Amino acid sequence: MSGDAGSSEFSSEDMKEQYHSYILRKILFIILCFILVIILGGYALTIGGREIAHLDVYRILWEHLNGAEYPRGTSEWWDDYIVWEIRLPRVLMAIIAGISLSVCGVAMQSMLKNPLADPYTTGMASGAVFGAVVAIVLGMSFTTAMGMYGIVGNAFIGGLIPALVIITISKFVRTTPATLILAGIALSYMFNALKTLLLITTNEENIQEAYIWQIGSVQDAVWADIPLMFAMTVIGSIFLLSTSRQLNLLTLGDDSARSLGLDASQFRTVCLILLSLMIASIVSFTGIIGFVGLVAPHMVRMILGADNRFITPASMALGATLILAADVVGRTIVAPGELPVGIIMSFIGAPIFLYLIIRQKKGYGEVY
Amino acid sequence: MATIAIASILVVSGLGLVLLSQESDGYRSTDFPERLMIFGNANNDDYLDEDDITTLEKIIAGELDAEDHPLADANQDGVIDQKDIDMVRKMIDREPMEIYYLNAHGDVKSVQYPVGDVAVVGTGIMGAVMSIGADEKVAARSFGATYDRTLIGDLYDVPIISDSLFRADVELVSNIDGITAILTQESTRYVQNADVFENAGIDVIRIAATDGLDTIGGILTLGYLLGFEEQANEYVRFCDEIISYINDRVGPDMMADDERVTSLSVVMINSVSGKDSAYFSATQIAGSINLADWDDTTQRFQEGDEWLLSYDPDFIIHARGIGYGDVDIQATWDQYGQYFTEMRAYKEGNYHILNGNPPVIVRIAYIASIFYPDIIGEDFGDIKHQEFLDKFSNADNLNVKEDVVSTINVHMLAA
Missing domain, CATH: 3.40.50.1980 (Nitrogenase molybdenum iron protein domain)
Incomplete structure (x- = not known):
């Protein structure tokens, strides 16, 4: 008996230890990503036409936060101005975009029980791009504040349309998550066709502005861009983090979720509205930055398993790391020129995604 | 008959060209108002001079309507008074001071006169700077394959402050001591990050440099701002003669x-x-x-x-x-x-x-x-x-x- 009891006790301790190790691994991964963001962010702050050493950027940030002021035009003033006003908004935009797009990817993959769900396969990003192109063709331009907010506002509305269509379809038609994805893809095609139609009927200046805008970039980030995307990301992330258990339930299927007390349909609707707002707030400022919403959650699942309580924060950290890294690569490989982060992310993301699919065959790529 | 007519036209044209190619002293380009877009140019001609003081005095005395003299408010305080006369007198004496001008978009801008070293963004504005002989003011330029070395000479070799003809990188500008302004042309494609420079205390001066006859006013305004009025007027004379x-x-x-x-x-x-x-x-x-x-x-x-x-x-x-x-x-x-x-x-x-x-x-x-x-x-x-x-x-x-x-x-x- 005692042997049995001892064996049972050992087994329980062993399980506890394994569980702690399991949790520790997840927390360590998130901490590692966080450290990488700080290091990469610091390095990104050193890149530019003015030479500022890696450690100096942290000092400059610290002194700025402590209220340091310098005579205008001095070397210290320029260092502070360039780090704080020119480079930091770009780094923050990359981090926020990475967090937001990744967390949206995690949520969509869980909600729609489909590993291919992300802001682009659900049509929301295409809708946002179409909205922005409409504004540009109507004569709005990023060169004026009113024009910029017009474009961003239109992108916002455009991003909401696919979400509303998907929600409507799911309300009135008996659908599966797969059909919602297919509906999103159909909407993407439709918005892409409308966008192309607009572009071939407008003048070349508009075509150029629209085309440049579409290429995902954080190059022209300014402080004024940050509050909206930051607010939406914080609100959305808090909601999704706090409802990660419900997201886990959704992966079991609507009937199972309902039997466990979750109104799956209502929860999915709330999530879709929130996600569309998050995506539009990012895409309208950065343009298209693809793959991060797909790659980050899948990499995390491969390393940590399929528990949304950890996948969500870890994907946020990894997504921020990925976009920051892509931006750093884009700014260094053709220096003093640069490649937009959207292009680099596609170059990096597509092979990684293919690798993940081929390597896993099945299993990690699945979310349910 | 037709041959005689054509021959006559050719003779007259030839004479005209000969006359145009001759120097004539005392040229004043008074036939084209509203070209020198400097506030204080009260009488709307091509010069900052005593005539502007006279015009201001008449406006203050009620003999002229201020609305007909949109550049009269030299200090941009909304009132035309003795302060404007005092300011214009200093401007006539070419004293260093903050002055106001209308840029190529019709926006009221201020700048420290005379403008110091500049970075130039755009081939049109580079040509304008060259045509008034203000090469010495150019400390940097934007990248651009369309800058013609034959025309801009040594300026081709000044530091480059961007990777595009249209842009100026504030970080690269910060590496060059003494740049007080970015000179560029009218299109909004140029220097889209103007606010970044203005926040850093570097003026972005947008001059009409490519758009038909507006370029003549642009040259005059540029000449005044850079302190190259005489050369600007000489170039304007060249332009006026062609147009005439x-x-x-x-x-x-x-x-x-x-x-x-x-x-x-x-x-x-x-x-x-x-x-x-x-x-x-x-x-x-x-x-x-x-x-x-x-x-x-x-x-x-x-x-x-x-x-x-x-x-x-x-x-x-x-x-x-x-x-x-x-x-x-x-x-x-x-x-x-x-x-x-x-x-x-x-x-x-x-x-x-x-x-x-x-x-x-x-x-x-x-x-x-x-x-x-x-x-x-x-x-x-x-x-x-x-x-x-x-x-x-x-x-x-x-x-x-x-x-x-x-x-x-x-x-x-x-x-």
């Missing part, structure tokens, strides 16, 4: 519309200029009726398109920067002309490629001589181009007729 010469022969009062040639202008590879384009106004100034009826800057005429055929102009002027070096005439003709072979103008030998590197006023001279060789003189463009190179550029060793391809037409191919 053309106006006196094919201007609005000299020719009925049904006597005029019709035209379209093309820029880049196959972009046909609309009403908002600088080349639209250039062809109009040169005496033609430009048939473009769309408001956009340009519309592209692609291979297989038919929309342009219905316009049927007498002339097509295709402006391309082909530089001051060797030019493969046949290849250039084939490259750009291919889009317009179905047009009547092309078939009748009236498709002309115009070198876009000389300043707009010289291009207008060429266009006028292409449209009306018998009236304007077929050498008018070359004569004015040579005068420009000799007086206002670093390329005074060039002989326009022998060394430069200024225009390309079908007859040159046959030759």
Whole structure:
């Protein structure tokens, strides 16, 4: 008996230890990503036409936060101005975009029980791009504040349309998550066709502005861009983090979720509205930055398993790391020129995604 | 009879050119108001002088209406009073101070006078700076393959502050001591990050440098801001003489519309200029009726398109920067002309490629001589181009007729 009891006790301790190790691994991964963001962010702050050493950027940030002021035009003033006003908004935009797009990817993959769900396969990003192109063709331009907010506002509305269509379809038609994805893809095609139609009927200046805008970039980030995307990301992330258990339930299927007390349909609707707002707030400022919403959650699942309580924060950290890294690569490989982060992310993301699919065959790529 | 008439026109034209090429002292360009866009230029002429004080005194005394003198409020405090007179007097004495001006977009801007070292963004504004001899003020320039080394000389080698013709990188600018302003041209494509510079205390001065006759006002304003008024006035004189010469022969009062040639202008590879384009106004100034009826800057005429055929102009002027070096005439003709072979103008030998590197006023001279060789003189463009190179550029060793391809037409191919 005692042997049995001892064996049972050992087994329980062993399980506890394994569980702690399991949790520790997840927390360590998130901490590692966080450290990488700080290091990469610091390095990104050193890149530019003015030479500022890696450690100096942290000092400059610290002194700025402590209220340091310098005579205008001095070397210290320029260092502070360039780090704080020119480079930091770009780094923050990359981090926020990475967090937001990744967390949206995690949520969509869980909600729609489909590993291919992300802001682009659900049509929301295409809708946002179409909205922005409409504004540009109507004569709005990023060169004026009113024009910029017009474009961003239109992108916002455009991003909401696919979400509303998907929600409507799911309300009135008996659908599966797969059909919602297919509906999103159909909407993407439709918005892409409308966008192309607009572009071939407008003048070349508009075509150029629209085309440049579409290429995902954080190059022209300014402080004024940050509050909206930051607010939406914080609100959305808090909601999704706090409802990660419900997201886990959704992966079991609507009937199972309902039997466990979750109104799956209502929860999915709330999530879709929130996600569309998050995506539009990012895409309208950065343009298209693809793959991060797909790659980050899948990499995390491969390393940590399929528990949304950890996948969500870890994907946020990894997504921020990925976009920051892509931006750093884009700014260094053709220096003093640069490649937009959207292009680099596609170059990096597509092979990684293919690798993940081929390597896993099945299993990690699945979310349910 | 016709021969006699043409001969008479040629003689008169020739005399006109001779007269134009002579120096005449005491030139004052008073026939063209609202060009020097400096607040304090109360009487709207091309000069900051005692006449402005007189005008201000009359406005204060109620003898003149302030609304007719939009530049009278020198200190921009909303009131025209003794303070404006005091400020204008200091401006006449060219004292260093903060002054106000209207930029190419019509925005009121302030700047410290005289402007110190500048970074230049755009080929048009670079040409404007060169034409007034203000090379010494240029400490940096934007990157650009279209800067012509022949025209800008040593300025080609100043530090480059961007990876694009249109941009200025604030970080690269910060590495160069003493830059007080970014000089650029009217298009909003240039220096889109102007607020970043202005927040850093570097003025962004946007001057009309490419758009028809507005460039003359741009040159005058630029000359004042940089402290090169005398040179600017000399260049303006050069421009005024060309405009007057053309106006006196094919201007609005000299020719009925049904006597005029019709035209379209093309820029880049196959972009046909609309009403908002600088080349639209250039062809109009040169005496033609430009048939473009769309408001956009340009519309592209692609291979297989038919929309342009219905316009049927007498002339097509295709402006391309082909530089001051060797030019493969046949290849250039084939490259750009291919889009317009179905047009009547092309078939009748009236498709002309115009070198876009000389300043707009010289291009207008060429266009006028292409449209009306018998009236304007077929050498008018070359004569004015040579005068420009000799007086206002670093390329005074060039002989326009022998060394430069200024225009390309079908007859040159046959030759």
